[in-house]
Amino acid sequence: MATKSLASWATSLEASSLPSSVKQAAIRSLYNYIGCAIGGSNHATVTKAHDALSPFFGKAASTLFGHQGGLKADAQHAALLNGIASHVHDYDDTMLATIIHPTGPVASALTAYAEYKGGVSGPELLCALTAGIEASCKIGLAVWPEHYDIGWHITSSTGGIGAAVAVGKLMHLSEEQMAHAIGIAAVQVVGLREMFGSDTKSFHPGRAAQSGLLAALLAEKGYTSSPQALEAKRGWANVVAGGGTPKLQKYLAELGEKWEIEANAFKPFPCGIVCHPAIDGCIQLHHEMEAKSIRAEVITKVEAKVHPLVIELTSKRMPKDGLEAKFSVFHGAAVGLLYGKAGPAQYGDKVVQDETVTAIRDKVNATADGRLAADETCLTIYCSDGSTLEKHIKHAVGSLEVPMSDAQLTEKFVDQAALVLGENAQIASEAAWAIGEARDVAEVLREL
Template sequence: METKRDSKTEMVTKALVQHLSNTRYEELPREAIEEAKRSLLNWLGVAIGAAGHPSMDIVLRLARMVGGKEQVTVLGRGIKTDLLFAALLNGMSSHIYDFDDTLLETVLHPSAPIYPAILSYAEHRGLTGRDVLFAFVLGCEVAARTALCLYPSHYWRGWHITGTAGTIGAAAAVAKLQGLDEERYSYALGIAATEPTGLREMFGSMTKPLHPGKAAMNGLMAALLAGWGFTSSAQALEAKRGFARVLADDPKLHLIHEGWGESWEIMKNSYKPFASGIVTHPAIDGAIRLRNLHGIQPNRIERIELEVHPLVVELTGKIDPQTGLEGKFSVYHCTAVALLDGKAGVKQFTDERVKDEQVVSLRKKIRVKVERKLQEDQVLIRVTLKDGAVIEEFVEHAIGSIYVPMTNRQLEEKFIDVTADVLSSEKQQRLIDLVWRFDQLEELHSFFALCH
């Protein structure tokens, strides 16, 4: 039975649009703007770093075939394409390494679908850095609240929540930049709501990064169409056959708009120190700790046992990955390379590394057990050596979580590491400096000129 709070008569879309329309930049806490900068630096680095991936070449081939105008920048490529394909490509590249940010409560990656849509529109319209950051905080808020409304049934059904909730967030952000009236703002959300994208079946393939890219593209298109008067339902989120009720078993619609402005979801954003699925990070963290503390040699290991949260097996249970992308969704591979290399960066998830004989041999010694009492960012890792000795490590909170957050300096080091094959050291430092004062930028041409 539906609760009164979630009744079909509640005007959720209208309430959200009113909040978005009435929120001013000056009302945001300074901390939210600073977190938006951290999100931008992290997102920008992984987007530029993965811009040369073969999947990008395939989508660029399509963009050229359909003849898109040279309007806005494709990060890391030194070329331009039309607004929609740029949003698609920049959203894709930022998720290829699976190294982008995460709101852990729903496993939503907020920057990958939202920043590409905002930056495409901002570059085209000549907006400011302050405009971009303001729109991102609001877009992140909408995407995060939408995800909370849908979670967990939506995710367990098999939807990729970054693609679905991210589309709504991207549309909300661009509509704010356009200054749409409330009627057209609701149309933007309605158009976006009819375009959910992303199935979890695609994890480990080129299609997974396509999800946030398509979300960015769809959200941008929704806002542009609405701005020209393209109509949609005014109750797209809450209607009986609307977004939330179709995509989730038990949508908590009140979470989309209640308590607006009391806190900001961007403040919960977390950043990955490792280039793999977020739920593998506790195991990686624990394996690196054991390696550093005990100097474990692989040939001395008899077996490795992991006790993990159920979501780890659900999302990253690939026992025998065959490609680098599949390796990102294998807690077995992640643990093995962490023990062998003491890291889990981009180079640990190449096709060659996944097929390395030593890695494969160590993966076969790993056993994973679900322990429902554990939290998502916890793990117990136990290594039994051939001489019978047993050493173990319990990770209470993995590095990169909101409890053990990455520092600004660590984010800078990550940016430098992931962009090293694309940008000169001079460009790297100039971009870092620009991001930290992004709210002061009156034009973005100099920023985009450095992004390749």
Template sequence: MATKALAAWTVNLTPSSIPASVQQAAKRSLYNYVSCAIGGSNHPTVTKAHDALEPFFGRPTSTLYGSGGKRTDAQHAALLNGPVASALLAYAEYNGSVSGPEILCALTAGIEASCKLGLAVWPEHYDIGWHITSTTGSIGAAVAVGKLMKLSEDQMAHAIGIASVQVVGLREMFGSDTKSFHPGRAAQGGLLAAVLAEKGYTSSESAIEAKRGWANVVAGGGTPQLQKYVGELGQKWEIEANAFKPFPCGIVCHPAIDAAIQLHHEMERKQFSLKQIEKIELVVHPLVIELTSKRKPKDGLEGKFSVFHGVAVGLLYGKAGPAQYADEVVQDSAVVSLRDQVDAESKKSLAADETYLTVYLKGGDKLEKHIQHAVGSLEVPMTHEQLEEKFIDQAALVLGAEGAKRASGLAWKIGEEEDVAAVLTKI
């Protein structure tokens, strides 16, 4: 019984039962989340949603990150701030008496639930078109918030069931505002599920594993491996395999961007000019072309699904941060010209995070880079320093350099605080 097993494991999880390495992974995950929430807070996707929903906001209990201290009700904060962690922190502020260790424990539970269930229906679930971040995210958010609420095993099972019917997210929406809606809505739905369950709202107690339950419905004809992955809870921790994205775009683009940035620096060392580039050849895994093949992105959002744009800005700027995905950069003539020189070929023999990039120069010279594992992967993880650089790089666009540094310091300490709400109001 996967539903009850997940509920029981979550309810019985304690901070002291979580290995130190897992706690560290949770701390890094929370820090990275705050970084992204602030960095994306003034994106048009967020501001449009905020402006549309503002007339319906309730009692202001929870912070909207990057807004200069604005607050709204927990449900809307969960939606506007993003994924599992947004529901968790929104409820923590609403509750007002949650400690850092409790937050890290609940976050770990939510991430483990999302990842284990996602793995149980992978890859068929994703292949038929579900956006797995959000289709498992509502359950993860319900588990995380339910843990903070100290739900009983029975209540937790019902929360999981209520969340399981809130399946949201289609890959067709990638490149549009609705892609961002997916994880926010999942967080909001998970919070709703936990709140309902606490008051006795019921669902199927076999919501995950039943013949017509979540796993079998969303598995796309595949055979869910629930027994394997749910059985691993507390033994193999998925949060330790949770890599962080150094670039704000589709993760399958990252090897190509990594290669382009390295070649940018090599061209500088050898004093080659971008004007000398004759053509650019890229060899990638087929999934890269399937997911990020937008040759002529019209704005920053579409640029995130263009491996061609990623290579172009990597070569041109030696960076691929939020600033390089601004609308004006995507439309810049120099970027467009370089982007048009990129030819991409897919090979099934390559790993998903592997790429070959070759820059041919006028006169016969060429530069080559093979990326076996991209920066940000488990094999080449981002260091604390790189995470801080990422935080400040994107938060500074919203808060300014000093504000970003201050927020970074506060975010690192969330997991250690006696009163998390008091810290969150300062970020």
């Protein structure tokens, strides 16, 4: 009875019962999401989607982030477009155990509906957000890794259900209605790994947000689905896991006991997270080379031993643009060595196509080593004078062992938001940090 169990837990969850550590994790997750959504709001991928769909917008009820209240859409389209914006730079949060980016689909649906509804307090929003993230992560764990190995993009294939749970929580759905919302979301499964490196990758969490919102709206009006939508033989888990061995009951039994949101990690670099150890190491090597007055031009070869997933997911040797470069460990290593940073600017199309970057990128070689952890790498730089530099990253920055601090999250938020909002980025940052205490979150959202 996995569907019923999830619905029962979600409808009974109370903001006052959330542990302080869970509340803090929810605040950090929402804050990071808002920064990513603002930072991605003017990306060409978002602009193309907006231009295609704006003729079909309904009542302008929900803010499109990055325009300080100057651009709105109906809640359904706002959920879609903010979801795309939040993921387009690949800068969002990550549940490392499954590589789910949980907040984007959930928060995009939730904020769009909360502004449309009005009168939603910060604590209510954080409680609903937590419910949605826990739902996404628990069902994701239940089908991992079979689901991902088949080729599903697990962020969106779980995110629609999480979004339905979160919005349903704000709607105060009954347990029966919530179960139906879960089922309606489950049939709208979306996201293929084949799309990585294209506009459609970020469409996945946007569509999941939109689908989850739709599911909750339908369920509220009595629309029905199977009461065993998740666990049935031909239900969500068995179908998306390819007949694998879903462990739904095991993980759903941990709801309210083990909080997955507390293990949410945040990206210091806007690209596939498996690249981060190599980038972290190359940035550190950049500073060492700088201190020793070693120029990048003397590098003849860079050898990187990496976890096998790095080769599987980020082996684009010659990325043609910024979207493809996010799946190129070679590009991440190159900009880390050249610039000592790897932010949104270093993943711009012009940088990806720059001859200096290309020259270093061509010298990077990555080899899979199954003995390494996912957040670990071993780097060796060979120079023309025969000397070498080495760096072993045991845990990359942004991992659970080396987490980003609130100060680092703030710097990340302001850096990317400033590319869109200019000097108002700091004001947006302060508002986003405080949204969990708002009497009506709509008032805050309209300023972002």
